[in-house]
Amino acid sequence: MTSITDSIQYLKSIGPKRAEAFEKIGISKIKDLIYYFPTRYLDRTNLINSAKVMQYVINGYEGEVTVISEVLDKEIIRYGKKQILKVQMRDSAGFFECVWFQGMKYFKNLFNTGEIYAISAKPVITRYGHLQFAHPDFDKLADKESKDFIHTGKIIPFYKLPKQLKAKHIGDLSLRKIINDAVNLYVNEAQETLPGSIIEKHNLLPLVKALKSVHFPENSEELKTALSRFKFEELFFLEILVAMRKQSFKSKLKGYSFHIHSEIIKNFLSELPFQLTGAQLKVLTDIKTDMKSIHPMNRLLQGDVGSGKTVVAVIAMLMAVSNGCQAALMAPTEILANQHYKNITRLLKNLNVRIGLVIGGQKKSERSVIEDKIKKGEIDIVVGTHALFEKDVQFNNLKLIVIDEQHRFGVIQRSRFIEKGVAPDVLVMSATPIPRTLTMSVYGDLDVSVIDELPGNRLPVKTLLRGEKKLPDIYKFINEKAEEGYQTFIVYPLVEESEKVELKAAETHYNELKSSYLKNLRVALIHGRMKWQEKDEIMREFAAKNFDVLISTTVIEVGIDIPDANILVINDAFQFGLAQLHQLRGRVGRSNKQAYCILITKDYLAKKINSFNFNFDYLSRTEIEKNKSMIRLNAMTKYNSGFDIAEIDMKVRGPGDIFGLKQSGFPELKHADIIRDADILFEAKKEAFHLISEDPNLTKQENRIIKKSLLENYRDNLKYTEIA
Numbered sequence: 001m002t003s004i005t006d007s008i009q010y011l012k013s014i015g016p017k018r019a020e021a022f023e024k025i026g027i028s029k030i031k032d033l034i035y036y037f038p039t040r041y042l043d044r045t046n047l048i049n050s051a052k053v054m055q056y057v058i059n060g061y062e063g064e065v066t067v068i069s070e071v072l073d074k075e076i077i078r079y080g081k082k083q084i085l086k087v088q089m090r091d092s093a094g095f096f097e098c099v100w101f102q103g104m105k106y107f108k109n110l111f112n113t114g115e116i117y118a119i120s121a122k123p124v125i126t127r128y129g130h131l132q133f134a135h136p137d138f139d140k141l142a143d144k145e146s147k148d149f150i151h152t153g154k155i156i157p158f159y160k161l162p163k164q165l166k167a168k169h170i171g172d173l174s175l176r177k178i179i180n181d182a183v184n185l186y187v188n189e190a191q192e193t194l195p196g197s198i199i200e201k202h203n204l205l206p207l208v209k210a211l212k213s214v215h216f217p218e219n220s221e222e223l224k225t226a227l228s229r230f231k232f233e234e235l236f237f238l239e240i241l242v243a244m245r246k247q248s249f250k251s252k253l254k255g256y257s258f259h260i261h262s263e264i265i266k267n268f269l270s271e272l273p274f275q276l277t278g279a280q281l282k283v284l285t286d287i288k289t290d291m292k293s294i295h296p297m298n299r300l301l302q303g304d305v306g307s308g309k310t311v312v313a314v315i316a317m318l319m320a321v322s323n324g325c326q327a328a329l330m331a332p333t334e335i336l337a338n339q340h341y342k343n344i345t346r347l348l349k350n351l352n353v354r355i356g357l358v359i360g361g362q363k364k365s366e367r368s369v370i371e372d373k374i375k376k377g378e379i380d381i382v383v384g385t386h387a388l389f390e391k392d393v394q395f396n397n398l399k400l401i402v403i404d405e406q407h408r409f410g411v412i413q414r415s416r417f418i419e420k421g422v423a424p425d426v427l428v429m430s431a432t433p434i435p436r437t438l439t440m441s442v443y444g445d446l447d448v449s450v451i452d453e454l455p456g457n458r459l460p461v462k463t464l465l466r467g468e469k470k471l472p473d474i475y476k477f478i479n480e481k482a483e484e485g486y487q488t489f490i491v492y493p494l495v496e497e498s499e500k501v502e503l504k505a506a507e508t509h510y511n512e513l514k515s516s517y518l519k520n521l522r523v524a525l526i527h528g529r530m531k532w533q534e535k536d537e538i539m540r541e542f543a544a545k546n547f548d549v550l551i552s553t554t555v556i557e558v559g560i561d562i563p564d565a566n567i568l569v570i571n572d573a574f575q576f577g578l579a580q581l582h583q584l585r586g587r588v589g590r591s592n593k594q595a596y597c598i599l600i601t602k603d604y605l606a607k608k609i610n611s612f613n614f615n616f617d618y619l620s621r622t623e624i625e626k627n628k629s630m631i632r633l634n635a636m637t638k639y640n641s642g643f644d645i646a647e648i649d650m651k652v653r654g655p656g657d658i659f660g661l662k663q664s665g666f667p668e669l670k671h672a673d674i675i676r677d678a679d680i681l682f683e684a685k686k687e688a689f690h691l692i693s694e695d696p697n698l699t700k701q702e703n704r705i706i707k708k709s710l711l712e713n714y715r716d717n718l719k720y721t722e723i724a
């Protein structure tokens, strides 16, 4: 007896050759075929017969209709130099024609007399009085299907037909038949993956019923109910994984309970040149509470660029150090690590804290001296890049880890870092404003604090979009502003994904500008290929105002803080993603002076983009896709807040491509959309977290089924839960 877990070869309609083709698209067992869901359905919403269509058109209706009809004849007709393909069709009420002006040969071969199609398009009446559809959408139906469809209103599923199957002469109809047969014969063997109690509580369809309904829904409500079961299931298992990760972090690990030396903090604050914002104070309270607790802190600190996350991190580290412990701060780039090192050294200079820097480009001798001190506990705060991961870096008493710009690091790396101390507290900081729903699902193992306020003395950055023709005026502006003490970044993008080319562009422009438009200013160049000492030297000089203009590749993107740099020019701005543009813009506007971000594009584009008015309510996915870079740049000129920018970014990217999900070690979502299905997500999360808190190891009889599903379907993802 063949069973659902056997190879699809055993199905009547599939021989070894076809099985091979299916294998290529990841379908090898009968079960896989049953889990190959339709991507589209044909329902009767717009279905009418051709006589009614005529009526509609005469009455001025301009929408789409669907007609089920049979192919009568086809021919390519010549009108002078032009050709058109006409396919004559007939339905129960009359005749009409479909026409194509392009791809005529292809479509002519496709349609054969006697075949039945569902034709969907906007109808017109020709001047000869014929009903006509131009370039319609069409779906081929089997004779019986079309009858069932017309008479009983059965919904017809359509499956994606990959080219590997087409190559083995499997068409829409035969694929539908193959899946139909497989479902009919084997679906009852499908093993339920959720406990009965959960199915009942959340009103879900049982697996077998849901599978049947997804393939052959009787009506659209049934389809919706079936789909929501799969959405729930998928989100539930995602949240089980998140909950397990959180659990293993919280329970298995005993953390360090810090004593908070309030006087030290107070002293530190009183020496700062500014007062902390309310939002900074609020997140500090969260952090203090975590650090006092015996459970290790695992907190995400979110705050827009320029919101002042660094000083919060410094205070947290100071709290650790005043307990005689070590703290580490990790940054994604050498420039940023270096900047943090300097700032922290400056901020803590009166406090007798020993600070060290560990980055990739250091000299061996220099590095081993620092490593030695870290090991002996002679350095209190270690600032560095990925280099901190390396074997040779051994801590003496690491109890707090701060990770800056977390979106740049995957989770695996984070866990590697955690191994370095005995359950140290972890604070990750990110300027990427992750929408709440996403935070709670993917980073659900983290507690979240948000700095939702910028220091009060800031003016919003003026963001302008200009064509290249305007560059001379912009250089003039830079010259004028330099007299007021303004400094400028001029950024060139990564062209052709190659550092070499990028470097060349920046270098060429540097040489040109230095001897022309900017010849009266002090101009420097910085790029990714420089040794870190060189970069460091240039950044230091720039910060000390020994340069007016810094020409750079994107190395300045993240975190750089130069308060007097208040003009940013971004060349070929359409090359950048929205999040990246916003990060870049965050390099300016860090003082009480008016800052400018000037985005440069080709001249013809600048005009178009500036007058571009987008409204996501009216834009179709294809239109969004087509106008992506226009929307991005236009949004930059309209919005200043990272949260607005993030929302637009997500709409532009589409729900499938949400940042970080893949990297995070969690399963990709096939059915659910975190934004649109937020309600289901919330329900699934609540259920999953409750379940794991009651039964962390899934040993209860009723939860065995969950454990089994995890091991069967989520084996790869499970390893990320063992962060400890």
Ligand code: ADP
Residues within 6 Å of the ligand: 274, 275, 276, 277, 280, 303, 304, 305, 306, 307, 308, 309, 310, 311, 431, 455, 456, 559, 561, 563, 586, 590
């Ligand atoms: P980000 O959150 O982007 O990392 P930073 O920590 O680099 O931001 O801070 C941006 C700038 O704002 C720094 O120059 C910092 O000294 C300054 N800053 C931080 N907090 C305040 C505050 N409360 N008032 C005024 N300036 C502040």
Ligand code: MG
Residues within 6 Å of the ligand: 309, 310, 404, 559
């Ligand atoms: Mg920062």
